[in-house]
Amino acid sequence: MGCNCRKKRKAKELIKEKEQERDKLLSIRKSWSDLNKQVRRQLTLIQSFGLSMASRGVTSKKTDGPTKQLRVLSCFGNLDVGGELIKCPHLKESKTPGKHYCGECGCGDRKGTHLVSQGEKYSKLDYPILSCPLKMPGFTNYEPSADNEKLPPMSRKAYIDTQLKPADIQRIKITIPDEDEESIIEIQEHLKD
Numbered sequence: 446m447g448c449n450c451r452k453k454r455k456a457k458e459l460i461k462e463k464e465q466e467r468d469k470l471l472s473i474r475k476s477w478s479d480l481n482k483q484v485r486r487q488l489t490l491i492q493s494f495g496l497s498m499a500s501r502g503v504t505s506k507k508t509d510g511p512t513k514q515l516r517v518l519s520c521f522g523n524l525d526v527g528g529e530l531i532k533c534p535h536l537k538e539s540k541t542p543g544k545h546y547c548g549e550c551g552c553g554d555r556k557g558t559h560l561v562s563q564g565e566k567y568s569k570l571d572y573p574i575l576s577c578p579l580k581m582p583g584f585t586n587y588e589p590s591a592d593n594e595k596l597p598p599m600s601r602k603a604y605i606d607t608q609l610k611p612a613d614i615q616r617i618k619i620t621i622p623d624e625d626e627e628s629i630i631e632i633q634e635h636l637k638d
């Protein structure tokens with residue numbers, strides 16, 4: 446009898462944990478979705494570059510942790526932390542050892558174009574507002590995956606949208622460095638091109 450009670454209690458605790466995990470994920474997704482709805486309206490009026498610049502002054506000067514974690518997932522995947530999401534096909538290795546850049550933006554390999562998950566310098570992925578050519582999760586112009594992307598073979602975007610749990614996102618290691626003038630100038634030069 447006592448043994449059954451313990452099992453039931455354990456099962457209830459597990460269900461509660463799952464529910465809390467699901468609620469957390471829903472709340473992360475809702476916050477990007479709200480931000481993106483608002484920003485997408487603005488994007489129709491203002492060029493992406495202008496918005497990136499403006500975002501530094503009118504909102505936080507750098508993006509928040511969960512958003513940067515999603516951007517890093519979108520670009521780098523999560524194989525390095527035991528996951529199964531491969532990197533974006535457009536992610537290119539830089540000539541600078543250990544650095545990467547987006548090959549789809551057309552901006553080449555320069556200091557201001559580097560996509561950095563962890564580092565001491567403010568980099569492109571730290572901007573509060575930033576667009577991705579594939580409109581991937583975590584970026585300001587994010588668009589949810591279409592239904593046909595969810596069918597096998599599932600797209601990377603659909604995988605992030607539907608398969609990842611909050612714990613998978615939290616496992617992505619990032620740093621959010623303070624703005625530094627030198628990095629900002631480099632990024633501004635890159636975004637102007």
Ligand code: SF4
Binds near residue numbers: 536547576577580
């Ligand atoms: S296309 Fe988007 S997800 Fe891919 S590397 Fe470029 S910015 Fe990252």
